[in-house]
């Protein structure tokens with residue numbers, strides 16, 4: 001017992017080569033010795049337990065060694081080295097400034113400095129925690145520090161460099177010690193285990209190193225403590241049990257459950273964790289770290305930041321692939337909020353549980369939010385099939401969510417979407433059918449659905465019935481169904497199965513249809529074809545929306561909007577989004593009233609598109625968008641005749657080119673511009689492109705890019721002339737306009753309060769980054 005030495009001391013490095021994880025420092029020191037350019041004052045900064053004192057001692061020993069080797073390490077054999085090994089050297093003097101912080105302590109030190117060493121050539125003074133020295137002690141020390149005797153070397157060590165006065169910093173050669181990498185700590189402990197004949201599990205040591213947070217000394221003292229418990233073998237479980245560390249399995253398990261939205265499982269796991277004696281904040285912090293690790297796994301460039309061993313790494317990568325970044329970011333946010341308020345919360349368990357429940361709903365909330373955004377953008381980008389089908393996928397997941405809320409079984413939903421999707425593709429030349437989400441098998445499902453919906457659902461159905469009816473009347477004006485059009489009957493039957501009251505409209509509709517039937521199409525075959533390909537992906541989307549609308553509560557807004565559109569029957573609803581399209585398509589659309597089935601069906605989804613989205617998930621922003629688009633419609637009407645001569649920019653094409661440009665920005669890693677441009681929806685207005693900002697920072701960032709973007713758009717849209725107009729949307733402006741954003745603005749703002757600042761800036765010749 002008496003000769004037991006803790007590992008941190010027993011295996012304290014004796015040579016620069018043995019120092020773990022501080023190669024930059026040790027190499028510099030060795031070079032300094034080699035070139036005989038050893039400074040007289042050093043400042044070693046860095047976290048505790050990373051080797052500052054160790055390096056200071058090695059330096060002291062090496063420069064006093066009588067026969068340094070070729071590699072400029074101490075020989076360990078000469079008299080000087082031996083006295084160092086026995087801790088008997090008089091040439092090294094250590095002082096802890098934390099307990100000797102007064103001016104008298106420094107005076108006694110500087111008194112000692114006056115005496116040259118008896119043996120050896122240098123005296124080394126190590127002052128630990130130097131930031132603890134009092135002001136007067138510092139002042140008393142400055143003179144000696146600046147001009148020490150030739151034999152004296154001062155090594156100041158601190159964990160808090162920022163607390164030191166500039167007068168001290170400028171007198172020292174500063175070495176920053178790194179936090180030691182986990183892998184290095186593990187390797188070092190493995191070496192010790194080998195030497196001691198201990199069987200240690202690498203994963204266990206890894207956990208120890210993680211807990212040590214970069215401090216080798218901490219890791220070694222934990223290692224010693226574990227060995228006294230477990231004897232000659234050390235397993236991961238020993239480590240977890242003794243260090244009160246939660247097994248990462250729990251984090252994987254909880255994250256899986258959170259991703260699945262399985263609240264019950266999450267809460268049960270948390271209960272299990274509490275039963276094991278872990279505090280809620282330990283768990284939530286561990287979970288946050290787990291999310292962070294998953295987040296760094298998502299980008300191949302940051303995987304190296306994940307400090308875990310091989311098999312665990314694959315596990316992280318697998319889970320990271322399943323967890324969307326939006327989920328991880330939101331969950332991290334919730335975890336940090338929970339941690340911040342943990343101490344003040346009265347019911348700590350509930351506090352953590354609440355955070356977990358919120359996390360479990362993130363995926364759903366994100367999907368809802370993106371689908372609402374997505375509706376608007378999907379309408380814009382309907383020509384981009386990839387994008388549309390992506391949005392359609394989102395829609396589906398939203399309807400998943402909504403279904404589960406309205407007590408529908410997910411099986412039914414799965415059936416429904418499963419049935420509809422392939423159908424949408426195979427009957428893509430038949431918009432009517434997919435639009436009505438109708439297919440023979442789908443009918444049954446829909447029927448089941450309506451029976452299962454709650455009162456709320458019934459209300460929604462009634463409402464929706466009305467809007468559907470009106471929509472139908474509206475669409476009848478433009479839709480024609482020829483006898484060979486198989487889609488229509490199935491659509492009709494869908495509606496009737498959805499709502500019994502509606503059956504009456506079916507014959508009426510067909511009667512209407514037949515009245516239009518004889519008319520002949522003026523739309524060319526080519527044009528139809530083009531429209532078909534354009535519309536094809538969107539139909540799936542529409543279908544999703546339709547289903548949503550049927551199953552979900554809708555507001556009066558839907559009805560209102562329908563009437564609005566009805567009133568403007570000649571207007572193309574999608575004109576709002578696609579002004580140019582309006583111009584080119586209006587004619588066909590008017591004639592579409594008496595046109596062939598295929599061209600008629602083309603018009604249908606565009607008309608129902610915005611409306612369905614209103615039905616599907618009606619929000620204030622929908623309403624607002626609706627008003628905005630209506631306004632724009634009127635503007636367009638005025639603008640159209642004027643710009644008819646010029647080359648017009650197609651909105652769809654513009655959006656596509658815009659996306660292409662932002663993607664390129666992303667690839668070029670110009671992320672700030674990318675982040676801002678991807679949020680902006682440019683508006684084609686005749687030959688001009690309008691861009692609306694919501695704050696001045698955007699404008700500033702953008703103005704640098706303007707020229708380039710203009711050229712790019714011109715080229716990609718193949719127009720000879722393009723005007724890029726930028727305007728600030730005061731209503732949307734997210735920040736008060738006088739709020740400073742850029743460094744320049746901030747400087748001006750501060751200068752308003754204190755005009756000496758500008759003077760100071762000039763006198764010091766400061767270069768602000770603007």
Ligand SMILES: [Zn+2]
Pocket residue numbers: 064065066067068074075076077078079080081
């Ligand atoms: Zn020696």
